[in-house]
Amino acid sequence: MARSQRSSKLETRNSRLKLAQGEREWLTIGTGLALAYRRTGGNFGTWQARVWNGVRYHYRNLGRADDYQDADGKNVLSFYEAQGAARSVFEEVMRGGVPVSRNATVREAATAYLAWFEKHRKGVAMARSAINTHILPALGDRRIAALTTAELREWRDSLATKRAQLRTSKLAKRLNARPAAKSHDEKRARKATANRILTVLKAILNRAFQDGHISDDSAWRKVKPFEKADQARARFLTDAESLRLVNACPADLRALIRAALLTGARWGELTSLRVSDVNTKQATIYIAESKSGKPRHVPLNSEGQAHFADCVIGKTGSDLVFTRADGAAWGHNYHVRALAEACRVAKIQPQVTFHQLRHTYASHLAQAGVDLLTISKLLGHADTRITARHYAHLSDRTLAAAVTKLPSFESVSKPDLQIIGKRRQG
Numbered sequence: 001m002a003r004s005q006r007s008s009k010l011e012t013r014n015s016r017l018k019l020a021q022g023e024r025e026w027l028t029i030g031t032g033l034a035l036a037y038r039r040t041g042g043n044f045g046t047w048q049a050r051v052w053n054g055v056r057y058h059y060r061n062l063g064r065a066d067d068y069q070d071a072d073g074k075n076v077l078s079f080y081e082a083q084g085a086a087r088s089v090f091e092e093v094m095r096g097g098v099p100v101s102r103n104a105t106v107r108e109a110a111t112a113y114l115a116w117f118e119k120h121r122k123g124v125a126m127a128r129s130a131i132n133t134h135i136l137p138a139l140g141d142r143r144i145a146a147l148t149t150a151e152l153r154e155w156r157d158s159l160a161t162k163r164a165q166l167r168t169s170k171l172a173k174r175l176n177a178r179p180a181a182k183s184h185d186e187k188r189a190r191k192a193t194a195n196r197i198l199t200v201l202k203a204i205l206n207r208a209f210q211d212g213h214i215s216d217d218s219a220w221r222k223v224k225p226f227e228k229a230d231q232a233r234a235r236f237l238t239d240a241e242s243l244r245l246v247n248a249c250p251a252d253l254r255a256l257i258r259a260a261l262l263t264g265a266r267w268g269e270l271t272s273l274r275v276s277d278v279n280t281k282q283a284t285i286y287i288a289e290s291k292s293g294k295p296r297h298v299p300l301n302s303e304g305q306a307h308f309a310d311c312v313i314g315k316t317g318s319d320l321v322f323t324r325a326d327g328a329a330w331g332h333n334y335h336v337r338a339l340a341e342a343c344r345v346a347k348i349q350p351q352v353t354f355h356q357l358r359h360t361y362a363s364h365l366a367q368a369g370v371d372l373l374t375i376s377k378l379l380g381h382a383d384t385r386i387t388a389r390h391y392a393h394l395s396d397r398t399l400a401a402a403v404t405k406l407p408s409f410e411s412v413s414k415p416d417l418q419i420i421g422k423r424r425q426g
Helices: 079-095 106-120 125-141 149-161 184-212 239-248 251-263 265-273 302-311 338-343 356-366 372-378 384-403
Strands: 022-031 033-039 045-052 057-065 284-287 296-300
Touching: 022 045, 045 079, 045 296, 057 079, 057 184, 057 372, 106 125, 106 338, 125 149, 125 184, 125 338, 239 251, 251 265, 251 302, 251 338, 284 372, 296 372, 356 372, 356 384
Parallel strands: none
Antiparallel strands: 022 033, 033 045, 045 057, 284 296
16 A cells, blocks of 8 residues: 655645645655645635646546545545545546447447546536437447548538427436427527537547547547537526516525526536535635536625525535425426426516526626626636627627717817818918
């Protein structure tokens, strides 16, 4: 067993709390393996592993440090437990995960990819759904080495013309589908869906390529996504619609709807939020696990501060902030039907999804004159490109309003005008 390393800066709680907030302190604990500690703005720091496999670095968040909570060996780790977790990550990376043969099929590669995805990324349910519904039925038994660019382009095009599926009970004997796309926006939406599924397929094949299970990636590298498919204008609620929606929701869902409108946080970010992530004194919530993989702090206004204070009353630090009426955790899609019914009662047409509450939050900020960089940070976007795509047109309205404040120049009398550079005749 590898010997644990010592560090005067990381070994104890007191020494870690002396480190600068936001900065990582690295400690090499083996060949190709390092452990990092980073102080956050919350009541704890986090551990991270970095593995060099001879080709590139792999990073993995390990959990919280036992700065204020006792270590439990799983979610809260001591210095030495974090070293053990980092070594487990090292062994996993060097093994390469699920084995795939050099004559691998798309199905084998997809199985290996999902095993990796579940450990390292969020949203595995959506990836699995795309794989099982759209990728494996058409391409599952194909050898990766035998795939052609023409074949993959034809498959991509078929996704864009395929009728969208409706949510159906798990016990249903057949899947229901929406009518064929007719309008320009419906066709654009189908192309956007095709692009997302193509991204999943490419991720599967790229991982097989990077792991050395195939020597050529040109077949899928030449298949490009549909252009201008993601340029839909973001749907957002007006103030009146937001209020009607909140009032139409049952109490458990209402708490989540208000939280989304006040923070712009995603469904998964809010439903996994713990009481220890809420700082009512500083008026912030800490989102430890976001879609981008980067934690962030979201500030609250006075209404948000009061709302979250109400939501954590009677709960302990490890409790979920938001639960269903029966006390159970919210599932991935448990809210869909209840939200649709609330939209019907509130007379909101077309109905909105939970994610469009995030658009509502950002859109109101843009209309209020908040710059896109600030909005991007509040939403947890990796950069401003996504933010600009959805909200730049709203910021343009703010710019247009700004120029109306210029003074008038129409009162200048014509006799006072002179041609510059031309002398007066005496």
